[in-house]
Amino acid sequence: MFGPSNPGVSYAKYLEGLSAHSAPLFLCHFYNIYISHIAGGQVIARQVSEKLLEGRELGFYTWEGDVQELLKGVREKLNKLGEHWTRDDKNKCLKETTKSFRYLGQTVRLIILEPK
Numbered sequence: 001m002f003g004p005s006n007p008g009v010s011y012a013k014y015l016e017g018l019s020a021h022s023a024p025l026f027l028c029h030f031y032n033i034y035i036s037h038i039a040g041g042q043v044i045a046r047q048v049s050e051k052l053l054e055g056r057e058l059g060f061y062t063w064e065g066d067v068q069e070l071l072k073g074v075r076e077k078l079n080k081l082g083e084h085w086t087r088d089d090k091n092k093c094l095k096e097t098t099k100s101f102r103y104l105g106q107t108v109r110l111i112i113l114e115p116k
Contacts (some may be wrong), residue, residue, distance in 0.1 A: 006079035014103070024082070024089040025096045031078055032100040038067055044108065 037044075039054040045058050063070060080088065 005107075005108060005110050011103040011107065014099075022089075022092075024085050024093045027078060027081065027091040028096040029100045029103075031074065032097060032104065035071065036104055038063065038071055040108075068115055077098065 015026065015029055018029065049055055049057055082093075085093070
């Protein structure tokens with residue numbers, strides 16, 4: 001039986017902490033996760049389908065509507081929110097992107113590289 005992985009548990013705890021004290025930093029992670037799942041989700045879905053699901057597809061990686069329009073809509077909404085952030089919050093958000101990619105990279109490596 002599979003349980004949560006250490007990188008997944010660590011990331012979830014980190015996000016819980018951010019959500020409690022910094023909306024801009026939390027939203028930075030949300031945006032990166034959202035973009036990753038839409039833009040890179042097809043690659044992940046294909047790997048999971050082939051390696052774990054005997055070719056069955058995941059509904060998680062299908063969207064209603066045009067993918068580019070979905071991305072544009074989220075980007076526009078977050079940019080509207082960001083208009084009200086201080087310069088310091090914006091700078092912290094840019095730096096937080098590195099952490100977001102590190103956590104996402106650890107999760108993707110578990111899916112794609114770990115032997116099953």
